Amino acid sequence: MIARLADGVPRKGLWLLAALLLLLTLFPLFASGYLLAIGFLILYFAYVGQAWNVMMGFAGQLSLGHSLYVGLGAYAAAALYVHFGVSPWIGLGAAIGISMLAGAAIGFLAFRFGVAGVYFAILTIAFAEFARIGFDHFAWVRGSSGLFLPVANYTENDLWNLRGSPVMFYYLMLAMTAGAFVLCHALLRSRMGYYWLAIRESPEAAAALGVNVFRYKMYAVVISAAMTSLSGVVFAFYYNNLFPEQIFHISRSIELILGPIIGGIGTLVGPIVGAFLLTGLAEGLRELMLQLGIDVPGVKQVFYGLCLLLVIMFLPDGVWPPLARKLGLHR
Amino acid sequence: MSRLELRGVSKSFRGLKAVSAASFDVAPGGIHALIGPNGAGKTTIFNVVAGVYAPDAGEVLFDGRAIHGLRPDQVCAAGVGRTFQIVRPFAGLSVLDNVTVGALQAIKDVPAAKKHAAGIIEKLGLSAKRDLPASSLTLPDRKRLEVARALATRPKLLLLDEVMAGLRPTECDQIVAIFRELNRAEGLTILLIEHVMRAVMALAQRIVVLHHGEVIAQGTPDEVVRDPAVLESYLGEETEV
Structure with missing residues (x-):
């Protein structure tokens, strides 16, 4: 199984991946609390970027409302924990189930009635906005006043209830990012992966070759939604507070797609590279400005915009594909 | 009949x-x-x-x-296999991957489908361009690719x-x-x-x-x-x- 997964991957690529994984594993040993928080954020964006990439990068379906699945996952697990003391690992089942249902509903409405391209993207925004407004008035999860998880100073890590130190969350996120990478790699090499790429390139030609376009688009949405909701669960237990106004907000949906766009849509490494570049540089910039005593609100957004502009102008395929060619790793 | x-x-x-x-x-x-x-x-x-x-x-x-x-x-x-008059290659995919998509209709296993696809590519004289993206092909080659993809579905x-x-x-x-x-x-x-x-x-x-x-x-x-x-x-x- 593992041998087959590595089959055809350039040797050099495997070594680089192993080195990166080792580096990220050792990172908490010498990182300060602040650096660790940034490390967590980078991995978080690498993971959601990978999840979003399944839908857009593989199957060619643009979602601009992925905050919906983050939010649904976060609220499902957090509410079960707050109300019933249910472990997030069990809440995860509910989170994934609800997100898959939401994804299936959106996918069904869109694909059954031929809503495609930008119109599909608008539909995904609309559903995220429905959720944002709906959850603002959803009393069981405290509506717009926000849902808070009980917090204490933990001396021990309780992995079962996800209560503990940032280091625990960092390793959890690292495991998820690595898992998502392997999963996407396997998906891309499966029959489904070929069918997704075919649909992305030409749905008509794919159908003529026997691909049930509707079904495989649905799989892409549902798998992407499930993966994304997982990040929502971790998000909720890491930050311990949830506000519909924040978690479902469109800016969150946009933020999570910047990584894969800058790193390289449709590539496996792109979301990871993009997350490192964007989050790493943005936080570095913020720190630098702090040191210099310059306080300009919104500098991160301007930076994101600038990055996007430069990549679209000079590297329309993202940073990774040309970089991979330079490193001799191109498939 | x-x-x-x-x-x-x-x-x-x-x-x-x-x-x-x-x-x-x-x-x-x-x-x-x-x-x-x-x-x-x-x-x-x-x-x-x-x-x-x-x-x-x-x-x-x-x-x-x-x-x-x-x-x-x-x-x-x-x-029934068909080609399109206005060719519709999967432009971003290699010639082999294009034909493999068709082959997967007949053969569910990916490595076996790839092998079948490679055989058809050979038959249509596209072997030299097997690993190139379909977008780099000339029009006659794209037409051949259309045929290869359709044939791969058996x-x-x-x-x-x-x-x-x-x-x-x-x-x-x-x-x-x-x-x-x-x-x-x-x-x-x-x-x-x-x-x-x-x-x-x-x-x-x-x-x-x-x-x-x-x-x-x-x-x-x-x-x-x-x-x-x-x-x-x-x-x-x-x-x-």
Whole structure:
């Protein structure tokens, strides 16, 4: 199984991946609390970027409302924990189930009635906005006043209830990012992966070759939604507070797609590279400005915009594909 | 039983009759051609057979089974492969991956499907370009890729929509030889739309002539080229074949 997964991957690529994984594993040993928080954020964006990439990068379906699945996952697990003391690992089942249902509903409405391209993207925004407004008035999860998880100073890590130190969350996120990478790699090499790429390139030609376009688009949405909701669960237990106004907000949906766009849509490494570049540089910039005593609100957004502009102008395929060619790793 | 049979198939677009009451059949193992001037309804007939459009009236039978109203992927699964007149390669994928998508219809296992695809690529003389992205191919190669993809699905009936257009005579002869061989060795039934009369005459055992959406003649190539209605509407009085 593992041998087959590595089959055809350039040797050099495997070594680089192993080195990166080792580096990220050792990172908490010498990182300060602040650096660790940034490390967590980078991995978080690498993971959601990978999840979003399944839908857009593989199957060619643009979602601009992925905050919906983050939010649904976060609220499902957090509410079960707050109300019933249910472990997030069990809440995860509910989170994934609800997100898959939401994804299936959106996918069904869109694909059954031929809503495609930008119109599909608008539909995904609309559903995220429905959720944002709906959850603002959803009393069981405290509506717009926000849902808070009980917090204490933990001396021990309780992995079962996800209560503990940032280091625990960092390793959890690292495991998820690595898992998502392997999963996407396997998906891309499966029959489904070929069918997704075919649909992305030409749905008509794919159908003529026997691909049930509707079904495989649905799989892409549902798998992407499930993966994304997982990040929502971790998000909720890491930050311990949830506000519909924040978690479902469109800016969150946009933020999570910047990584894969800058790193390289449709590539496996792109979301990871993009997350490192964007989050790493943005936080570095913020720190630098702090040191210099310059306080300009919104500098991160301007930076994101600038990055996007430069990549679209000079590297329309993202940073990774040309970089991979330079490193001799191109498939 | 015919491999493919059309019975009174009609299809209109906003009142414009693209095909009206067309009936013909294709025998198993036969090579038949569909000819006619531009706008005669040839591609519409292909699209009806392939499941892109449902006919307004009439029936399409494949090995005696009604396939009109099925989706394109279901028609493909039933055993009909098709190429597009305006080529639709998966531009970002390699030639091998393009053909593998087709092969996965017949073979579910990815490595085995890849192997099958590589064999077909070889047969169509695209081996040297196997790992190039389809977007880098020339038009004749893209047409060959269309054929390779459709063949990879292991069809019983292959619909070829102007795959010789734009080919040089020698290239045309090469591809004609490939179709002859497939037909002879594997019993593949072929229905082709073609303007290149050189290819039609070399390949087709029977020809169906369409004009304004109606079948105005059908028969052997010799019968059709002497048919006064065909000469008037399509081939012209002076055509020498």
